Amino acid sequence: MKILTASQIKEADEITIKNQNISSEDLMERAATQVFNEIHKRLQGADLPVKIFCGIGNNGGDGLVIARLLMEHSYNVKVFIVNYSDNRSPDFLSNYDKIKNLSHNWPELLKGEDDFPEINRGDFVIDAIFGIGLNRPLEGWVAKMVNFLNASSAFILAIDMPSGLFSDKIPEEGDAVIMANFTLTFQTPKLVFFLPETMEFVGDMQVLEIGLDRDFLSKITPSAQLIGRQEAQNLYNPRNKNSHKGNYGHVLVAGGSYGKIGSIVLATTASLRTGAGLSTVFIPKCGYEIVQTALPEAMVLTDANYEMLTDIKTDLDADVICFGMGVGRDKSTVETFKELLKETKKPMVIDADGLNILSEYNELLQHLPENTVLTPHPKELQRLIGEWTDDFDKIRKVQEFIKKRKVIVVLKGAHTFIFEQENIYINNTGNPGMATAGSGDVLSGVIAGLISQKYEPLVAAVLGVYLHGKSGDISAEKLGYEGMISGDIAQNMGLAFSDLLSEKENGARAD
Ligand SMILES: NC(=O)C1=CN([C@@H]2O[C@H](COP(=O)(O)OP(=O)(O)OC[C@H]3O[C@@H](n4cnc5c(N)ncnc54)[C@H](O)[C@@H]3O)[C@@H](O)[C@H]2O)[C@@H](O)CC1
Numbered sequence: 001m002k003i004l005t006a007s008q009i010k011e012a013d014e015i016t017i018k019n020q021n022i023s024s025e026d027l028m029e030r031a032a033t034q035v036f037n038e039i040h041k042r043l044q045g046a047d048l049p050v051k052i053f054c055g056i057g058n059n060g061g062d063g064l065v066i067a068r069l070l071m072e073h074s075y076n077v078k079v080f081i082v083n084y085s086d087n088r089s090p091d092f093l094s095n096y097d098k099i100k101n102l103s104h105n106w107p108e109l110l111k112g113e114d115d116f117p118e119i120n121r122g123d124f125v126i127d128a129i130f131g132i133g134l135n136r137p138l139e140g141w142v143a144k145m146v147n148f149l150n151a152s153s154a155f156i157l158a159i160d161m162p163s164g165l166f167s168d169k170i171p172e173e174g175d176a177v178i179m180a181n182f183t184l185t186f187q188t189p190k191l192v193f194f195l196p197e198t199m200e201f202v203g204d205m206q207v208l209e210i211g212l213d214r215d216f217l218s219k220i221t222p223s224a225q226l227i228g229r230q231e232a233q234n235l236y237n238p239r240n241k242n243s244h245k246g247n248y249g250h251v252l253v254a255g256g257s258y259g260k261i262g263s264i265v266l267a268t269t270a271s272l273r274t275g276a277g278l279s280t281v282f283i284p285k286c287g288y289e290i291v292q293t294a295l296p297e298a299m300v301l302t303d304a305n306y307e308m309l310t311d312i313k314t315d316l317d318a319d320v321i322c323f324g325m326g327v328g329r330d331k332s333t334v335e336t337f338k339e340l341l342k343e344t345k346k347p348m349v350i351d352a353d354g355l356n357i358l359s360e361y362n363e364l365l366q367h368l369p370e371n372t373v374l375t376p377h378p379k380e381l382q383r384l385i386g387e388w389t390d391d392f393d394k395i396r397k398v399q400e401f402i403k404k405r406k407v408i409v410v411l412k413g414a415h416t417f418i419f420e421q422e423n424i425y426i427n428n429t430g431n432p433g434m435a436t437a438g439s440g441d442v443l444s445g446v447i448a449g450l451i452s453q454k455y456e457p458l459v460a461a462v463l464g465v466y467l468h469g470k471s472g473d474i475s476a477e478k479l480g481y482e483g484m485i486s487g488d489i490a491q492n493m494g495l496a497f498s499d500l501l502s503e504k505e506n507g508a509r510a511d
């Protein structure tokens, strides 16, 4: 699903209004009706107090339409106008009249702190104060109003965006932003919904299609893309019946050191469970029995050294090399990694200490094969590209880095971001149970397993992150966030694939 900027959304609105020969008020009615349908589906006519806070722009206009539709269905609705300016939008005004005609009363005008209404714990608050039109931080009593709503512990549903949240920048410390429990957003999610610094304002999120111009949407270059089930299905290559293990490639997993052989077991298991035809590990001697015992399906090559990698020598013709898990940063390991980088033309996946070595010995970066997949978590990324001021600055810096180095960066997080050239892909699977030792090792193995099966590195990264998250979700369903461990994510990869395929047969929509 495409993620558009506020100006792209405004353009889409305008083109839709023109091409569909409708008024902007019609579009507002359409959008707000979608919101009403969602609310009605969930509340089913329940008699709880619904308190709707409307601004005076089009976000407020949406709120007024939602209020009218709820009133028409006999909900217990109270409408408050957060009257921060007299500059009311035309569509707000005509819906303001419609509310008056229906309820025979003007909604309550709020003009300052003294007007704040009572909000109780069980109230259902709808935030329609500001949407994508926000262009400066909230000030004065309006900021206080937002803080007041946040402090109320009522359930808050934000319309389009939590009020106070910008679509293109991070709020400053102390800025007032609605902390929504749920956000119903129009047509396209906004980038800030997925950034670590702003995602907590959004709560759970659902996108409502409001029928914007299809042609415009299909042609526009998005600022990022959200990867759900449908997108992942489109990336999947079905297997040919007439095939053998040679068709699915050979992964070489190189890494490990004394006490850290488990990371190799995890990555290698994941590569095989993702469908690699063959997996060979290259490890220090101390890991020989561990890997042979834990994973009889893997083949094992050992370094001359007992504790660490010092000389990765093999004439094995692997299709992809996965390097770095548990490998440490000894000088001799750095040297052999350097040699490996210089010699190999194979696609590579580099994780963990492999990344730390690249950060410490920057000169190695020039030897990375094109389209190498780097899989840092934020700390590893920071070592690699330096500090950033906020999440938008981070995105800019990653994009500069990948442009210079011609690599793919998989930035792990609650929403993992995949950066390739100008493109950003944001993953929508996964859960907090995946914050557990070794889950990154599993991800590297999954991506390598897909590359070995001839997926392009970018496709392998995007599909791999999706499947890894899905397997994490399946593991969490079975074992809970606390109980799942990363070995479960590797073990359940098959279920993640079957989930993908069963949905494909049903033709279901992306999540
Ligand atoms: N354009 C359309 O046709 C549609 C718009 N829709 C709704 O319209 C929203 C955008 O509406 P608007 O562009 O009117 O903008 P908003 O309703 O988000 O904001 C209203 C106005 O407030 C002013 N403002 C910005 N920051 C402020 C601040 N800190 N303090 C005081 N005033 C401030 C701006 O002049 C802005 O235009 C969307 O988020 C969505 O909810 C939907 O109805 C769908 C269709």
Ligand SMILES: [K+]
Pocket (backbone or CB within 6 Å): 059, 127, 128, 129, 130, 131, 158, 159, 160, 161, 162, 163
């Ligand atoms: K809002």
